[in-house]
Amino acid sequence: MRFKALEIALSRQPIEVSKEFSRVQDMYACNVFNDDAMQSYLDKDTYKSIKKAIKDGTKINRTMATQIASGMKAWAMEKGVTHYTHWFQPLTGTTAEKHDSFFEPQDGRAVVKFSGDALVQQEPDASSLPSGGLRNTFEARGYTAWDPSSPAFIYENTSGKTLCIPTVFVSYTGEALDYKAPLLKSIDLLDKAAADVCRYFYTDVKKVGTSLGVEQEYFLIDKALYNQRPDLIMCGRTLFGYAAAKNQQMDDHYFGSIPDRVFNYMVDFENEALKLGIPVRTRHNEVAPGQYECAPQFEEINLAVDHNQLLMDLMDEVANKHGFKVLFHEKPFAGINGSGKHNNWSLLTDTGINLLSPGNNPLSNMSFLTFFINTIKAFHDNADLLRASIASASNDHRLGANEAPPAIMSIFIGSTLTKVLEDIENNIKPSKGKTEDKTISIAQIPEILLDNTDRNRTSPFAFTGNKFELRAVGSSKSCASPMMVLNAAMTYQLIQFKKDVDGLMAKKEMKKNDAILTVLRGYIKETKRVLFEGNGYGEAWVIEAKKRGLSNLRDTPSALHAYISDRTVKMMGDLGIFKPQELKARHHIELEDYMKKVQIEGRIIDEMTYTYVLPAALQYQKMVADNVVALNASGLPKKQVEASMEVLEEVSEHINALKTKVDRMVEERKKANKLDTIEKQAKAYSDKVNSEFDDIRYHADKLERLVDDSLWTIPKYRELLHIK
Ligand code: ADP
Ligand code: MG
Numbered sequence: 109m110r111f112k113a114l115e116i117a118l119s120r121q122p123i124e125v126s127k128e129f130s131r132v133q134d135m136y137a138c139n140v141f142n143d144d145a146m147q148s149y150l151d152k153d154t155y156k157s158i159k160k161a162i163k164d165g166t167k168i169n170r171t172m173a174t175q176i177a178s179g180m181k182a183w184a185m186e187k188g189v190t191h192y193t194h195w196f197q198p199l200t201g202t203t204a205e206k207h208d209s210f211f212e213p214q215d216g217r218a219v220v221k222f223s224g225d226a227l228v229q230q231e232p233d234a235s236s237l238p239s240g241g242l243r244n245t246f247e248a249r250g251y252t253a254w255d256p257s258s259p260a261f262i263y264e265n266t267s268g269k270t271l272c273i274p275t276v277f278v279s280y281t282g283e284a285l286d287y288k289a290p291l292l293k294s295i296d297l298l299d300k301a302a303a304d305v306c307r308y309f310y311t312d313v314k315k316v317g318t319s320l321g322v323e324q325e326y327f328l329i330d331k332a333l334y335n336q337r338p339d340l341i342m343c344g345r346t347l348f349g350y351a352a353a354k355n356q357q358m359d360d361h362y363f364g365s366i367p368d369r370v371f372n373y374m375v376d377f378e379n380e381a382l383k384l385g386i387p388v389r390t391r392h393n394e395v396a397p398g399q400y401e402c403a404p405q406f407e408e409i410n411l412a413v414d415h416n417q418l419l420m421d422l423m424d425e426v427a428n429k430h431g432f433k434v435l436f437h438e439k440p441f442a443g444i445n446g447s448g449k450h451n452n453w454s455l456l457t458d459t460g461i462n463l464l465s466p467g468n469n470p471l472s473n474m475s476f477l478t479f480f481i482n483t484i485k486a487f488h489d490n491a492d493l494l495r496a497s498i499a500s501a502s503n504d505h506r507l508g509a510n511e512a513p514p515a516i517m518s519i520f521i522g523s524t525l526t527k528v529l530e531d532i533e534n535n536i537k538p539s540k541g542k543t544e545d546k547t548i549s550i551a552q553i554p555e556i557l558l559d560n561t562d563r564n565r566t567s568p569f570a571f572t573g574n575k576f577e578l579r580a581v582g583s584s585k586s587c588a589s590p591m592m593v594l595n596a597a598m599t600y601q602l603i604q605f606k607k608d609v610d611g612l613m614a615k616k617e618m619k620k621n622d623a624i625l626t627v628l629r630g631y632i633k634e635t636k637r638v639l640f641e642g643n644g645y646g647e648a649w650v651i652e653a654k655k656r657g658l659s660n661l662r663d664t665p666s667a668l669h670a671y672i673s674d675r676t677v678k679m680m681g682d683l684g685i686f687k688p689q690e691l692k693a694r695h696h697i698e699l700e701d702y703m704k705k706v707q708i709e710g711r712i713i714d715e716m717t718y719t720y721v722l723p724a725a726l727q728y729q730k731m732v733a734d735n736v737v738a739l740n741a742s743g744l745p746k747k748q749v750e751a752s753m754e755v756l757e758e759v760s761e762h763i764n765a766l767k768t769k770v771d772r773m774v775e776e777r778k779k780a781n782k783l784d785t786i787e788k789q790a791k792a793y794s795d796k797v798n799s800e801f802d803d804i805r806y807h808a809d810k811l812e813r814l815v816d817d818s819l820w821t822i823p824k825y826r827e828l829l830h831i832k
Contacts (some may be wrong), residue, residue, distance in 0.1 A: 109336055109821060110336055110820065110821050110822065110823055112332075113330075113332040113333050113335065113336045113823060114332075114333070114823070114827060114831075116330075116332040117330035117332045117333050117431075117827075117831050118831060120330070120369065120431050121369075122368040122369045122371075122372045122430075123369075123372055123373075123376075123429060123430050123431070124372070125372055125375045125376045125379065126376075126379070129379070132382060135379060135382050135383055136382050136383075136385065137382075137383070137384070137385035138383050139187070139261050139262040139263075139264065139383045139384050139385075140259050140260075140261045140262075140384060140385040141180055141183060141184075141259050141260040141261065142259050142385060145183050146158065146159075146179070148183075149179035149180070149182055149183045150175065150176065150179040151175065154172055154175040154176060154179070157172050158172070158176055158256060161256055162256050162257050165296065168228070168254075168256065170224055170225075171224075172224075173224030173225070173227055173228045174223065174224035175224075176224070176227060177222050177223055177224045177226065177227040178222075180222070180227065180260060180271070181210065181220070181222040184210075184262060184269075184271040185210065185220065187262055187269065188269050189210070189262055189269045189270065189271045190209060190210060190211070190268060190269065190270075191207040191208060191209050191210065191268070191269075191270045191271070192207070192208060192210060192222060192226070192270065192271040192272075192273065193205040193206055193207045193208065193270055193271070193272055193273070194206070194230045194232065194252040194254075194273050194275040195272040195273060195274050195275060196252050196274075196275045196276065196277040196286055196288065197277070197286045197287045197288050197417060197586060197588065198237040198238070198277055198285060198286050199237065199238045199239070199240070199285065199286065199287070199694070199697050200237060200238060201287075201584075201585065201586050201701075202417075203417050203418070203421060204232075204237065204277075205270075205272065206230075206232045207270055208226070210222055227254055227273060228253065228254050229251060229252065229253050229254070230251065230252045230275070231249060231250070231251050231252075232250065232252055233249065233250060235250065237250070237277075237285065238697045238700070238701075239279065239285055239693060239697075240692065240693025240694060240695070240696040240697040240700075241692075241693055241696060242279055242281075242283045242285065242689065242690070242693045249279070249280040250277060250278070250279055250280070250285055251277070251278055251279075251280070252275035252276065252277050253275055253276050253278065254273055254274075254275055255274045255275055255276055255288060255292065255410070257292070257408075257410055257411075258274035258410055258411055258414045259274075259385070260272060260273045260274065261384050261385070261418075263384075264380075264383075265425075274288075274414055275288075276288045276289040276292065277289070283687070283689070283690050283693070284686070284690060287413075287586055287588035287589060287592070288410070288413075288414075288588060290588075290592050290685050290686065291409075291410060291413060291588045291591060291592040291595075292410060293592075293683075293684070293685050294591075294592045294595035294596045294599065294683075294685060295317075295318055295409060295410055295595060297595070297596070297599040297683055297684075297685070298316070298318055298455075298595045298596075298598055298599045298602075299315055299316050299317065299318075300599075301598075301599040301602040301603050301606075302316035302455055302463070302479075302598075302599075302602055303315060303316045303457075304602070304603075304606055305478065305479075305482075305602050305605060305606055306457060306463070306475070308475075308478070308609070308620060308624065309471060309472070309474060309475040309478075310457065310459065310461065310475070312459055313457045313458060313459055313461075314458050315457070315458040316455050316456070316457050316458070316463065317408055317409075317455070317456050317457075317458070318408070318409040318453065318454070318455055318456075318591075318595060319406045319407065319408065319409060319412070319452075319453070319454045319455070319456050319575075320406055320407065320408075320409040320412035320413065320451060320452065320453055320587065320591060321403065321404065321405065321406030321407075321412065321451075321452035321575075322403070322404065322412055322415075322416045322449060322450070322451060322452070322587055323390075323401055323402075323403040323449065323450040323452070324401065324402050324403065324416065324419065324420070324449055324583065325394055325399065325400070325401045325447035325448055325449065325583050326399070326400055326401075326402070326423065326434050326435060326436055326447055326583060327396070327398050327399050327400075327434070327435040327437075327440050327441070327447065328370060328373070328398055328399075328400060328427065328432050328433070328434055328435070328832070329398055329432065329433055329435065329828050329829070330431060330432060330433070330828075330831055330832070331427075331428070331431050331432055331433045332431070333823040333827055333828055333831070334433040334828075336821070336822065336823050337822060337823060337828075338712055338715065338716055338720075339709075339712050339713075339716060340433070340435070340440070342708055342712050343437075343705070343708055343709050343712055344435060344436070344437035344440065344502070344584070345435075345437045345439055345440045345441075345502070345505075346440060346441055346442070346825075346828075347709060347712055347713050347716065347801065347805065348713075348716060348721065348805055348808045348809060348812070348822065349441065349442065349809065349812070349822075349824065349825045349828075350809040350810075350812040350813045350824065350825060351442070351443045351809075351825055352397075352824070352825040352826035352829055352830070353826070354826075355396065355397055355443060355444045355825075355829065356395050356396045356397060356444050356445065361393050361394070361395065361396065361397045361398075361399070362393055362394060362395045364393050366391070366392075366393060366400075367832045369430065369431075369432075369832055370400065370432075370832055372430065373426065373427060373430040373432055374391050374400070374402070376426050376429070376430065377419075377422050377423050377426040377427075378391070378402075380422050380426060381404075381415075381418075381419055381422055384415075384418060384422070385415075386404055386415045386418065386419055387404045387405040387407065388402060388403070388404045388419070389403060389404060389405050390402065390403040390404075391403075394445070394447075395444075395445045396441070396444040396445040396829075397444070397829040397830060398828070398829045398830075398832070399444075399445065399447065402419070402423075404419070406452060406454075406575075409453075409591055409595075412587070413586065413587050413588045413591060416449075416586070416587055417586060420436060435447075436583050436584040437502050437583070437584055438500075438502040438503045438505055438506040438582040438583050438584060439502065439505035439506050439509070441825065441828070441829065442805070444829075445511045445512075446505060446506040446509065446511065446512060446583075447506075447582075447583035447584075448506065448512055448513075448579055448580070448581060448582065448583050449581045449582060449583045449585065449587065450577050450578070450579045450581070451577065451578040451579075451581050451587050451590060451591060452572070452575045452576075452577050453575060453576050453577070453578060453591065453594060454574060454575035454576070455479060461475075462574050462575075463475060463476070463479040464476065464479055464480060464483070464571075464574055464575055464576065465573075465574035466574075474621060474624065477528070477532070477628060478605070478624060478628065480525070480571070481529070481628045481631050481632060482598065482601050482602055482605050482631070483576060483598060483601075484519055484521075484631070484635050484638065484639070485601050485605075485631045485634070485635050486594070486597040486598045486600070486601035486602075487517070487519055487569060487594075487597065487638065488519075488634070488635035488637075488638040489597065489601065489635075489675075490593065490596075490597040490675075490676075490679070491517035491638065491658070491659065492517075492659055492661070492667075492669075492670035492673065493593050493597070493670045493671070493673070493675075493676050494517055494569075494578075494590060494593050494594065494597070495515065495517050495580075495659065495661055495667050495670065496593075496667050496668050496669070496670040496671050496698075497589040497590040497592075497593040498578075498580050498581050498582060498585065498589075498590050499661075499664040499667035499668055499698065499702075500582055500584075500585060500664060500698075500701070500702065500705075501664055501701070501702045501705035501706055501709075501798075502582060502584060502705070503580075503582035503585065503664075504662070504663055504664055506582065507580060507662070508660075508662055510645045511645070512579075512580070513566060513567060513568030513569075513579050513580045513644060514566070514568065514644050514645070514649065514650070514660070515660055515661055515662050515667070516568075516644070516649065516650070516653045516658050516659070516660045517568055517569065517580075517638070517658065517659070518567060518568065518569070518638055518639065518640040518644065518653070518658065519567065519569045519570070519571070519638055519639050519640070520564040520567035520569070520570040520571065520639075520640065520641060521570075521571045521639060521641075522564075522571060522641075523641065525571065526639065526641060529632050529636070529639075532625065532628060532629055532632060533629055533632045533633060533636070535629070564641065564644070565579075566643055566644030566645050567579070567640065567644050568580035568644070578590060578594065592685070596679065596680065596683055596685055597679075599683060600679050600682070600683060605627060608627045608630075609623045609624055609627050612626060612627065637656040637657065637658065638656075638658065640652075640653075663794045663798075664698070664699075664702045664790070664794065665699060665702060665787070665790040665791045665793075665794050666794075668695055668698050668699055668702075668790075669695075671691050671694055671695040671698070672688075672691055672692055672695045676691060677691060696786055699786045699787060699789075699790040700786055700790075702790050702793070702794075703780075703786065703789050703790045703793050706793040706794070706797055706798045707777065707781075707793065707797075709798075709801065710773060710774070710777045710793075710797050710798075710801075711777075713770065713773070713801060713804060713805075714770055714773070714774050716822070717766060717767070717770045717804070717808065718770075720821055720822050721766065721808045721811060721812075721822075722763065722766070722767065724811075724815050724819045724820055724821060725759060725762070725763050725766075725811045725814075725815055726763065727819055728759060728814070728815040728816050728819055729756065729759050729760060729763060731816070732752060732755050732756045732759060733756055735752050736749060736752045736753055736756055739752055755814070758810075758814060759811065759814050759815070762807045762808075762810045762811050762814070763807075763811070765807045766804065766807035766808055766811065769800060769803055769804045769807065770804055772800070773797060773800040773801075773804060776792070776796040776797050776800065777793075777797050779792065779796070780792035780793050780796060780797055812824070
């Protein structure tokens, strides 16, 4: 089967991409019910009121909903759409949909129907989606409700088109069952808190939006080879595989020319993305062989999150057409880089100011420093919760694995800003005339920052000129959770900041700027331990971070605890984002997800050992043993039989070790299954089961290196990574 798969993979030709559109302008957002479509398909009043609803978050009444549904239906039908679905993001971390037809039979004819009610709310039930105990079976109703701030779109499959309506998913009693509902709350709260602070500097600011640009890394491998690997199919990563002699050590793949078949695939999914209004712009080879990256232009955060989810769906589907399988797993291959999803995050006012961009005068720099330092404080105070929001069985392989940001949550801000913060902390005033002096005045920041190009790739959270970049997010994970946490933390912090500043102004009759600087100075002192400019991959940092009292939570079960810590419960409760039972539910779901993923990996390791690795190894062992017998019988001197004997010994040793270790792991797995709480199970799966995988793999990989290639049935690393 392996050789058959290789034959298929090697004979593939690049697939031509449809030339349906010749210009991006015509293609862009043609499948989105956007402003243009609304203007053409809605009457003036309806159009105005939906625009207002989107802008101010006002309610959409029944009559209006009916009008909008009717316009949306007309638009979609004209494009050949037959079904519609509420599109939502349940706690599985993927997207979910349940399609309904526009057509209803009536008196023997098909009548088109799509009411305002069907647009606004649905009850998909969906009781099998995870709820962490929030939905008891007798009251298991779950509702989806329209999110008008993310436009409806048409998803095209080869044999049909579906109108997708972005929605939130909540329980009958109002608890969030998805990732979007809390994200939307956090966006709204941050808007208000940031706008309040903003008005210290700019009185005309009414709204502050959050922006997000997502860089998505992925691997691409041939589908025929993929289908020969149960580990890839079931777990998204290889559990075995002897390293290819050449992988990324020559650095020849990074930014190299893109192979034809891959290029066509990229163009194809990018076109599909553009049709859905996803502003994809950047494509390139990544560091590891077979690894690539795609980055769209940043957008409003809710839209950016939806678009990233949608993009992943598209990439997966289009890959199929090109004979590829796209891998979003954080660590599909041992020994080479894993994949991440960099979240570029910033705050933009409705007057067009990027609040994380240093300005060109003292006023705008006071504003910049305010938001910059508050972000640091928000991150510092909630580092554990942020760590929890990116935790998963798959991301554990990446965080701290000497190639990705460590599990220690720190911030990189660059040498110039480090100096600025030091000056503020020590209350150093710039000396007149000598600008190149060791002090940097607030007014000087922009010029200096322009040359400040040092970028630290090892930091989980880095300031990159006009935005912060959260790099620790896993490539397969939705950005919704970490972004919700970042927004919530920032909101909570900005509310506190305003209280602190107003307090100083009222009590001590301080001037505004003095009060702001005094508060910021205090924050710098409190939080500077989280700032780190050095090499995050180094062992020295682990020791140093420990001294500084920073957490280093390396496995998911330990990291997840922050979801239910007192601090989180208080903050999320005060903000009205989560009730304690909602946090408990999320904690439970994440633990269960972790436990199940490791459980599946354990099963596949067991199964592949017995049905793939051992059969090949035993066959080879017999071949060599027969050979030894024949040689001994031939009367050759003993010395001449030594090589065969050594091979036989080596193979036999690994066979024995492999079997013993797999059996032991299976026993541990059974013990873990019998534990009575999900906390204990997840911990046991981490400490007793997952911990054995590398050791098991060591012997299997040694066997792959020893056994006759023609007996080996699992596609090898060099084939998976280099055939395209
Ligand atoms: P790099 O790989 O050097 O980090 P890329 O160009 O690949 O840079 O990606 C940078 C991402 O940051 C893009 O998605 C870009 O649109 C986004 N970005 C730029 N400015 C902002 C901003 N103000 N807010 C959020 N994202 C931004
Ligand atoms: Mg980046």
